[in-house]
Amino acid sequence: MPAHVLILGGTTEARRLATGLAARPGIRVTTSLAGRVARPGAVAGEVRIGGFGGAEGLADWLRTHQVDALVDATHPFAEAITAHAAHAAAATGVPAVVLRRPGWRPGPGDRWHDVPSLAEAAETLPAVGHRVFLSTGRLGLATFAHLTDLHFVVRSVEPPEPPLPPHTELVLARGPFTVAAETELLRTHRIEVLVTKDSGGEATAAKLTAARELGLPVVVVRRPPLPPGVTAVPDVAGVLERLGLSPA
Incomplete structure (x- = not known):
């Protein structure tokens, strides 16, 4: 022992x-x-x-x-x-x-775009949607700062440091989150695409269910x-x- x-x-x-x-x-x-x-x-x-x-x-x-x-x-x-x-x-x-x-795996009805990095996610976004729910944490947001034509809703536990995309709304919250709450957030902000890291677990998985039920595409950054x-x-x-x- x-x-x-x-x-x-x-x-x-x-x-x-x-x-x-x-x-x-x-x-x-x-x-x-x-x-x-x-x-x-x-x-x-x-x-x-x-x-x-x-x-x-x-x-x-x-x-x-x-x-x-x-x-x-x-x-x-x-x-x-x-x-x-x-x-x-x-x-x-x-x-x-x-x-x-x-890690998370897609199920029936999911519209996932797997990418290997945040940089690849940023490259993918303009062709997928212009109102983005960016749920990747507060680190690495500078990767998206050059996307001046997109509108971002960023959720993190604490305020992120700049640089951020110029059109950014900040949501401070800590999981776990419910499917109902995630669905309301996506609808309220008229989200067209969700971006998330493949962190796995149940605490933040509700957003994936909400995106599936709303028919939204999801850009998933796979783990290193x-x-x-x-x-x-x-x-x-x-x-x-x-x-x-x-x-x-």
Whole structure:
């Protein structure tokens, strides 16, 4: 049984894992948050805020704090920290596991346009629709700033930093969202196309159902691949199994 588990967090699954581990006698759990959100949700156990200084800095932290297991439960698009975690685990010999909820898949009636990046999404938009619900978070919005002929509704937890597209309405909200609320938002703003990252999970999936029911196209930015040799488990139960722990 690991005595000290470091969770690279920021997701709902990371909080669930921290809660489960913190309740087990003999396990110290520390969750590391990037600090990009000023008021993150409550997390069980110990919490640290900020980066490590790259893969070498993370490896030093693992050694200094006698970490027995590392869980990368960051957002599926946190490509750099996932690469750093893989490198640090290999350098220190600390067992590591990646927790990634399954991605979304289109169903009957969906009109999805799969793209590999935000840049490709921006290139696709003018041919798909001119009133855009941009639900990709507050980072990376500069990619769309040159689209001066399009109208954007941008939703994020906290206000994004410029540059933004010149015609932008900002909606500050934190999920989960209901299908009814998402449908009302799309109708109220006369949205013609939805843009989203393939973050997976149920907390923000309602917008996809709403878009399907309204017959709207969806531009879906697919996840970056995991580092070579790295595999992921889809849920907290899979992490516990990897750590040699029985389900609660």
